[in-house]
Amino acid sequence: xxxxxxxxxxxxxxxxxxxxxxxxxxxxxxxxxxxxxxxxxxxxxxxxxxxxxxxxxxxxxxxxxxxxxxxxxxxxxxxxxxxxxxxxxxxxxxxxxxxxxxxxxxxxxxxxxxxxxxxxxxxxxxxxxxxxxxxxxxxxxxxxxxxxxxxxxxxxxxxxxxxxxxxxxxxxxxxxxxxxxxxxxxxxxxxxxxxxxxxxxxxxxxxxxxxxxxxxxxxxxxxxxxxxxxxxxxxxxxxxxxxxxxxxxxxxxxxxxxxxxx
Amino acid sequence: xxxxxxxxxxxxxxxxxxxxxxxxxxxxxxxxxxxxxxxxxxxxxxxxxxxxxxxxxxxxxxxxxxxxxxxxxxxxxxxxxxxxxxxxxxxxxxxxxxxxxxxxxxxxxxxxxxxxxxxxxxxxxxxxxxxxxxxxxxxxxxxxxxxxxxxxxxxxxxxxxxxxxxxxxxxxxxxxxxxxxxxxxxxxxxxxxxxxxxxxxxxxxxxxxxxxxxxxxxxxxxxxxxxxxxxxxxxxxxxxxxxxxxxxxxxxxxxxxxxxxxxxxxxxxxxxxxxxxxxxxxxxxxxx
Amino acid sequence: xxxxxxxxxxxxxxxxxxxxxxxxxxxxxxxxxxxxxxxxxxxxxxxxxxxxxxxxxxxxxxxxxxxxxxxxxxxxxxxxxxxxxxxxxxxxxxxxxxxxxxxxxxxxxxxxxxxxxxxxxxxxxxxxxxxxxxxxxxxxxxxxxxxxxxxxxxxxxxxxxxxxxxxxxxxxxxxxxxxxxxxxxxxxxxxxxxxxxxxxxxxxxxxxxxxxxxxxxxxxxxxxxxxxxxxxxxxxxxxxxxxxxxxxxxxxxxxxxxxxxxxxxxxxxxxxxxxxxxxxxxxxxxxxxxxxxxxxxxxxxxxxxxxxxxxx
Numbered sequence: 001x002x003x004x005x006x007x008x009x010x011x012x013x014x015x016x017x018x019x020x021x022x023x024x025x026x027x028x029x030x031x032x033x034x035x036x037x038x039x040x041x042x043x044x045x046x047x048x049x050x051x052x053x054x055x056x057x058x059x060x061x062x063x064x065x066x067x068x069x070x071x072x073x074x075x076x077x078x079x080x081x082x083x084x085x086x087x088x089x090x091x092x093x094x095x096x097x098x099x100x101x102x103x104x105x106x107x108x109x110x111x112x113x114x115x116x117x118x119x120x121x122x123x124x125x126x127x128x129x130x131x132x133x134x135x136x137x138x139x140x141x142x143x144x145x146x147x148x149x150x151x152x153x154x155x156x157x158x159x160x161x162x163x164x165x166x167x168x169x170x171x172x173x174x175x176x177x178x179x180x181x182x183x184x185x186x187x188x189x190x191x192x193x194x195x196x197x198x199x200x201x202x203x204x205x206x207x208x209x210x211x212x213x214x215x216x217x218x219x220x221x222x223x224x225x226x227x228x229x230x231x232x233x234x235x236x237x238x239x240x241x242x243x244x245x246x247x248x249x250x251x252x253x254x255x256x257x258x259x260x261x262x
Numbered sequence: 263x264x265x266x267x268x269x270x271x272x273x274x275x276x277x278x279x280x281x282x283x284x285x286x287x288x289x290x291x292x293x294x295x296x297x298x299x300x301x302x303x304x305x306x307x308x309x310x311x312x313x314x315x316x317x318x319x320x321x322x323x324x325x326x327x328x329x330x331x332x333x334x335x336x337x338x339x340x341x342x343x344x345x346x347x348x349x350x351x352x353x354x355x356x357x358x359x360x361x362x363x364x365x366x367x368x369x370x371x372x373x374x375x376x377x378x379x380x381x382x383x384x385x386x387x388x389x390x391x392x393x394x395x396x397x398x399x400x401x402x403x404x405x406x407x408x409x410x411x412x413x414x415x416x417x418x419x420x421x422x423x424x425x426x427x428x429x430x431x432x433x434x435x436x437x438x439x440x441x442x443x444x445x446x447x448x449x450x451x452x453x454x455x456x457x458x459x460x461x462x463x464x465x466x467x468x469x470x471x472x473x474x475x476x477x478x479x480x481x482x483x484x485x486x487x488x489x490x491x492x493x494x495x496x497x498x499x500x501x502x503x504x505x506x507x508x509x510x511x512x513x514x515x516x517x518x519x520x521x522x523x524x525x526x527x528x529x530x531x532x533x534x535x536x537x538x539x540x541x542x543x544x545x546x547x548x549x550x
Numbered sequence: 551x552x553x554x555x556x557x558x559x560x561x562x563x564x565x566x567x568x569x570x571x572x573x574x575x576x577x578x579x580x581x582x583x584x585x586x587x588x589x590x591x592x593x594x595x596x597x598x599x600x601x602x603x604x605x606x607x608x609x610x611x612x613x614x615x616x617x618x619x620x621x622x623x624x625x626x627x628x629x630x631x632x633x634x635x636x637x638x639x640x641x642x643x644x645x646x647x648x649x650x651x652x653x654x655x656x657x658x659x660x661x662x663x664x665x666x667x668x669x670x671x672x673x674x675x676x677x678x679x680x681x682x683x684x685x686x687x688x689x690x691x692x693x694x695x696x697x698x699x700x701x702x703x704x705x706x707x708x709x710x711x712x713x714x715x716x717x718x719x720x721x722x723x724x725x726x727x728x729x730x731x732x733x734x735x736x737x738x739x740x741x742x743x744x745x746x747x748x749x750x751x752x753x754x755x756x757x758x759x760x761x762x763x764x765x766x767x768x769x770x771x772x773x774x775x776x777x778x779x780x781x782x783x784x785x786x787x788x789x790x791x792x793x794x795x796x797x798x799x800x801x802x803x804x805x806x807x808x809x810x811x812x813x814x815x816x817x818x819x820x821x822x823x824x825x826x827x828x829x830x831x832x833x834x835x836x837x838x839x840x841x842x843x844x845x846x847x848x849x850x851x852x853x854x855x856x857x858x859x860x861x862x
Contacts, residue, residue, distance in 0.1 A: 053743070055739070055742070055743075074742075074747075075742045075743065076742045076743075076744075076745050076746055076747050076748070077745075079742070079743050079744060079745035080745040084743065084744075084745075085743055087739070087740065087743070091736075091737045091739075091740060092737075092740075093729075093732065093733045093736045093737060093740070094736055094737075095732060095736060096729065096732065096733070096736075100729055103726055103729050104729055104730050104733045104741060104744060104746075105744035105745070107726050107727070107729070107730055107746070108744050108745040108746045109745065109746070110745045111745075126726055165740065165743075165744060168744075169744060169745055293663055293666070293667065295611075295670065340839075341835060341839055344839050344841075345838055345839065349609075349662055349663070350603055350604075350607075350609050350662075351838050353609050353611070353662075353663070353666045354609065354611075354791055354795070354834065354838060355834075355835055355838050355839070357611055357666075357670065357788075357791075358788070358791070358792075358830075358831040358832075358834040358835045358838075359831065359835060361784060361788055361827060361828075361831045362827070362828045362831035362832055362835070365784070365824040365825070365827040365828050365831070366825070366828045368823075368824045369822070369823050369824045369825045369828065476674050477678075479674075480671055480674055480675060483667055483670075483671065487664075487667070491663070518679075518682030518683055519682070519683075521675050521678045521679060521682070522675075522679055524675065525671065525672075525675045525679075528667075528668065528671065529656055532656035532657050532660065532664065532668070533656045536659070536660050536664075
């Protein structure tokens, strides 16, 4: 993990007709790190990802990827550059089996160019590469799980499928939108080594999370958003100790005083 | 000057045609491809009451509008409600119903130029040297009144507000106790009555032919797309744009090109600004 | 695989192919042989509708648009440029597909409703434009188009084309690119997030579907030796939809079956004029409202049940 910046977002702003979902947020992601983004519901985390990855047009602000300005580019071009994302509300390709779900990203121009994760694209048969990726993600190869139709998979597998879909593109950055939510403790315990292995393979991860304890175990830096604005940024220990962050999550003392009189 | 007058008349006519479609789509998100069919049927029903049954004109109009509203509600209640939510089936079902009605009318003997409705008031008046029928003036007046009535209805009555609520967010409306199925039926009935109203206003200016059904459908869709699917004010504004464009084309290029204007309007809108003028789906380019 | 399993797989396909191929030979008169040709042309349209609607998610309400484009192109190439049918058919298929795709391009990045609206509109508007501007032969149409060299070529060419298209499309939807089409239908945001341009893939699908339609149009023109605005008629728009729904949507064999049922019925009902269309529409609505799965889907289900039947 170096200190070299791979993704820079400057003053990203997005307003939906008067409501400022994201208000002048800047962030600087270092190559190979895991950056956590936390904050209460409605603080603009998913909107920020949508803006950076091109699914929503920003009202103002710039995004630089390795120094190149990618502001305003369409979503598929940004994904083509290696910036991938998962979706908070998972929607696999329901009618297809799990491994066929991966054939589609392996069919993309980027996979053809880079050979896909562990070789695929033109040089390999996409079906087998799909199963290989699934095995790496944690689907047991010998069971029937990779062959099940995606609509029958439980949540834990669906989250991994989302990650697998990103991996198939041999990404440089993955925006993980709440991958730990909805999982049991044991499922998370088996996801964490996966995340760490991805970091060791050189992928930069930006994780939006609500489950702070698990996030703080893996994240190198953490950023806190509230009402669309950045509150604080730093290492997990610094963030946990910061008073402003406590105020964001627990409210301020004045409110408590009023409540105690009522 | 004549462009201004004819343009206004044409625009109000288009707005009347399009409002019914815009209403139904805005509220229940179902494109009512049977709109043209309802237009033509109300013309024929009025004609039947007037000529065959010799009922008083105003009464025939009222009866026809009630019947048409009922027909629209029935279509929704028995057919569209069962395919609600399945986009492909909704589109096919409303298209098939519209087609069935129109072609049944074509087969049922209502052919040719022999069916007309009389104008409300005979005679014409001259405005700045241009002769304008009274009836056309009446169309403009009633059109403006309809738009005003709709605005008042949707802003100040309970049902109107419920309809607006459903148009904005159906789930939220459900949680507030608004029966979305009932509202959709009401919307469909209203939309059909608007189609009927535009029919009785505009058909006296020509003959009742089945082709008019298709024309009205095309024009209504063009106006709604340019104005933004789901936006009522947008439809009115777009009606003016297309109305004046048509009149200008007729004056300078020839009257054959009217339909071309509608087609080009749709294509340009889809290329340049897909959500239309006031489209609520502005997030079309920006959705997640 | 055992002989039993093998025969379960191949038998229905063989029966279908052989049955369709010997059909013209057993028809009682030339009139019915022509009906078979018309069935095949409608089948091409129905295949394109089923492919677009159930494998790509685009509902095409105007099959007449494809038929008319292919038909007029073939007629023009033949009468104005003197090309024989053996050349006009391939050229008008490809050129027609290009024209149709370009004309439909503006609505491809948008939601499905827009595609339905635009395809609905094109045949209606083009009819009126041709009538009003009196181009391309106006209401009379273009006469004097050459016919096929030989009656049997005329019969079997379309038949073979239908078989090739049907099996070809069934193969296509299981290839990798077919999976991308189905993914676009299921969840296009995810396809975007995988770095693929949705508009491009939808355009490819529309190209394939309109090529089928234009092929049908070109053949139609050479069979009837005439091209006119009736090719933009509603028949060609609504019958493929009805055939697909009745025959079983999503199977790509069902639409062909549906055409074999509906077109002869429509010929028998010709005396009733446009009542035919009312008839299709009502059946269509009936099937949709009562959520009938269609003949082929039901048949496939039963067939698979029998295939897995084990004596205890």
